[in-house]
Amino acid sequence: MASDWTDEELRESVRAYLGLMEAQRAGRAINKAGVYRDLASNFTSRTPKAFEYRMQNISYVLSLLGRPWLKGVAPAKNVGSNVAAKIESLISELEGRPSAPIVALEIETRQRLKAPMPKAPTGEKRPAFITSSVTAYRRDPAVRAWVLRRANGMCECCDAPAPFVDSEGSPYLEVHHVRQLADGGSDQVSNTVALCPNCHRRMHFGADSAALTAKMYSRIKELVPESNI
Numbered sequence: 001m002a003s004d005w006t007d008e009e010l011r012e013s014v015r016a017y018l019g020l021m022e023a024q025r026a027g028r029a030i031n032k033a034g035v036y037r038d039l040a041s042n043f044t045s046r047t048p049k050a051f052e053y054r055m056q057n058i059s060y061v062l063s064l065l066g067r068p069w070l071k072g073v074a075p076a077k078n079v080g081s082n083v084a085a086k087i088e089s090l091i092s093e094l095e096g097r098p099s100a101p102i103v104a105l106e107i108e109t110r111q112r113l114k115a116p117m118p119k120a121p122t123g124e125k126r127p128a129f130i131t132s133s134v135t136a137y138r139r140d141p142a143v144r145a146w147v148l149r150r151a152n153g154m155c156e157c158c159d160a161p162a163p164f165v166d167s168e169g170s171p172y173l174e175v176h177h178v179r180q181l182a183d184g185g186s187d188q189v190s191n192t193v194a195l196c197p198n199c200h201r202r203m204h205f206g207a208d209s210a211a212l213t214a215k216m217y218s219r220i221k222e223l224v225p226e227s228n229i
């Protein structure tokens with residue numbers, strides 16, 4: 001049984017993964033097996049196969065964050081919440097984009113969902129604060145407003161009317177970046193759609209999120225697929 005992964009092993013795994021993502025987005029050929037071999041030659045207590053599994057854990061963390069993952073590296077959830085939280089913080093560190101941690105909460109919730117139904121937990125009457133430094137992208141209100149007007153109260157994914165009106169009587173839709181801002185997407189009309197809350201969550205967390213994203217490109221003429229080229 002191999003020992004726990006060191007921070008350095010995890011960091012270099014995440015760095016390699018993000019490099020592969022970058023190459024994939026730019027349309028460059030990628031050699032995943034070669035990357036796993038290189039990692040294993042730097043960290044000799046691990047096999048290429050072990051790094052391949054780690055990459056699948058990184059896909060899993062990205063899926064919990066509602067982000068796309070590397071093609072061909074299916075999310076594998078055999079990762080403890082501590083290691084997943086480390087992977088999550090390495091992703092934001094290496095992308096230079098601190099964000100509030102959510103992955104440990106998601107994993108611990110999922111683990112509890114599999115256990116027999118317990119007595120109702122006490123919870124916290126006064127939840128403690130967690131302070132973290134977060135970075136958000138500046139969004140252009142002109143882009144948001146334009147896309148909401150294009151949608152005209154209908155979800156641009158399922159065509160259903162907005163499910164409710166907001167307190168001002170306007171149809172409630174959410175603005176989504178088809179190539180996510182975290183993945184280098186632009187905040188322009190050519191990368192933005194207005195969605196009902198169901199379709200929006202599904203676009204991030206659905207098993208069919210990649211197919212739905214492809215569908216948006218084919219049905220909305222202003223959208224232009226973005227790459228790093």
Ligand SMILES: [Zn+2]
Pocket residue numbers: 155156157158159160195196197198199200
């Ligand atoms: Zn919808």
Ligand SMILES: [Zn+2]
Pocket residue numbers: 175176177200204
């Ligand atoms: Zn979104």
